[in-house]
Amino acid sequence: MAHDDHPHHHHDHDRGQEPPSDMALRVKALESLLVEKGLVDPAALDAIIETYEHKVGPRNGARVVAKAWNDPAYKARLLADATAAIAELGYGGRQGEHMVVVENTPGVHNMVVCTLCSCYPWPVLGLPPVWYKSSPYRSRAVIDPRGVLAEFGVALPEDVEVRVWDSTAEIRYLVLPMRPEGTEGLDEEALAGLVSRDSMIGTAIVTGPGA
Amino acid sequence: MNGVHDMGGMHGLGPVAPDPNEPLFHEPWEARALALTLAAGAWGRWTLDGSRHQRELIPGPDYLRMSYYEKWITGLEALLVRSGLVTAEELTSGRPAPGAAKTAPPLTAERVAPSLAGGGPTDRISDRRPRFALGDAVRARNIHPVGHTRLPRYARGHRGVVSAYHGAHVFPDANAHGLGERPQPLYQVRFDAAELWGPSANGPGAVFIDLWEDYLEPA
Numbered sequence: 001m002a003h004d005d006h007p008h009h010h011h012d013h014d015r016g017q018e019p020p021s022d023m024a025l026r027v028k029a030l031e032s033l034l035v036e037k038g039l040v041d042p043a044a045l046d047a048i049i050e051t052y053e054h055k056v057g058p059r060n061g062a063r064v065v066a067k068a069w070n071d072p073a074y075k076a077r078l079l080a081d082a083t084a085a086i087a088e089l090g091y092g093g094r095q096g097e098h099m100v101v102v103e104n105t106p107g108v109h110n111m112v113v114c115t116l117c118s119c120y121p122w123p124v125l126g127l128p129p130v131w132y133k134s135s136p137y138r139s140r141a142v143i144d145p146r147g148v149l150a151e152f153g154v155a156l157p158e159d160v161e162v163r164v165w166d167s168t169a170e171i172r173y174l175v176l177p178m179r180p181e182g183t184e185g186l187d188e189e190a191l192a193g194l195v196s197r198d199s200m201i202g203t204a205i206v207t208g209p210g211a
Numbered sequence: 212m213n214g215v216h217d218m219g220g221m222h223g224l225g226p227v228a229p230d231p232n233e234p235l236f237h238e239p240w241e242a243r244a245l246a247l248t249l250a251a252g253a254w255g256r257w258t259l260d261g262s263r264h265q266r267e268l269i270p271g272p273d274y275l276r277m278s279y280y281e282k283w284i285t286g287l288e289a290l291l292v293r294s295g296l297v298t299a300e301e302l303t304s305g306r307p308a309p310g311a312a313k314t315a316p317p318l319t320a321e322r323v324a325p326s327l328a329g330g331g332p333t334d335r336i337s338d339r340r341p342r343f344a345l346g347d348a349v350r351a352r353n354i355h356p357v358g359h360t361r362l363p364r365y366a367r368g369h370r371g372v373v374s375a376y377h378g379a380h381v382f383p384d385a386n387a388h389g390l391g392e393r394p395q396p397l398y399q400v401r402f403d404a405a406e407l408w409g410p411s412a413n414g415p416g417a418v419f420i421d422l423w424e425d426y427l428e429p430a
Contacts, residue, residue, distance in 0.1 A: 113219075116361060127245070169397055
């Protein structure tokens with residue numbers, strides 16, 4: 001697709017070589033107005049951005065998954081009351097107030113979508129990627145989950161049941177992926193290093209360290 | 212409302228295109244758009260349901276064209292004017308009206324961490340007794356509300372089974388419109404893929420949808 005087709009979607013490799021986009025100017029003007037009126041505190045804006053750039057992201061979810069893999073009692077608590085079990089690791093709050101964890105098994109594969117907007121478990125996965133919020137994923141995840149998974153390079157055996165979780169309420173879903181073979185000796189930190197964001201949305205499989 | 216935002220089951224919207232090297236924000240303005248939306252929301256002049264509905268009100272062709280955070284900014288501008296925090300003239304000029312009093316923002320930098328950590332739980336104590344039990348067969352009602360709703364079109368008229376009960380939660384259809392929280396039972400309902408999609412369902416599967424009691428009838 002030619003770059004010129006999307007004047008409002010400047011890509012980051014172009015940053016600094018072109019004038020500010022319409023959106024950049026529009027948001028800057030809005031921020032100035034709200035700051036001048038005393039409606040928002042610019043330091044609070046910085047603190048929000050800092051939180052999602054450096055503190056809250058998919059590493060949190062990976063630690064939850066690794067602990068569940070390594071600690072059967074924790075896994076039982078996680079599947080019974082995910083909000084409380086996730087809070088044990090210090091994660092919770094906005095867009096993760098009510099958590100449910102769904103477990104992948106040899107017979108069941110789970111994947112999460114929000115067909116109506118972009119609901120996503122922020123405290124454990126951070127902010128959602130563009131594809132998760134995009135029309136193609138939101139429209140097709142429910143009607144053609146296997147086709148969507150194929151675009152992520154995931155092919156499931158035909159007899160596996162695919163469960164799609166549409167986040168229509170304030171319940172947020174996290175997928176507990178299957179622990180890969182050959183990871184028996186790994187500690188939780190090493191295990192967490194194997195867990196990708198997409199595996200916790202359900203659009204990837206976790207592979208072992210040698211894969 | 213039957214808007215384009217309710218896109219579950221649609222065809223023709225293109226391939227999913229994951230970018231393995233996607234940055235958290237593609238441009239700095241996206242980060243500011245996120246932060247402005249959260250910080251302005253701290254005034255409590257609108258609800259999360261109301262802000263979702265405001266984005267749904269973006270005309271369909273624009274909704275499909277706009278980037279994610281462009282939708283957020285478009286929604287935020289409308290909410291600011293509707294709530295009276297900003298006048299339409301101020302939004303156009305980019306300057307406070309002459310003589311406008313300067314206020315103190317409710318969300319300070321120190322309040323950001325506790326505010327995000329607390330979030331906004333939507334479970335409520337309610338004396339409304341749940342009408343359905345685990346395992347009950349239910350049908351999503353064939354309703355087409357013109358306002359905000361979280362009952363996706365693709366589920367309407369279809370039969371499912373109650374697979375979990377979440378307790379009473381704030382009802383978005385009322386809360387989005389300033390009609391109060393009106394908490395009511397919220398269920399997780401399992402719909403077999405073949406029930407939703409007929410012979411098009413590709414392999415064994417199910418879609419689980421969280422649905423409020425008013426969306427459901429016995430089946």
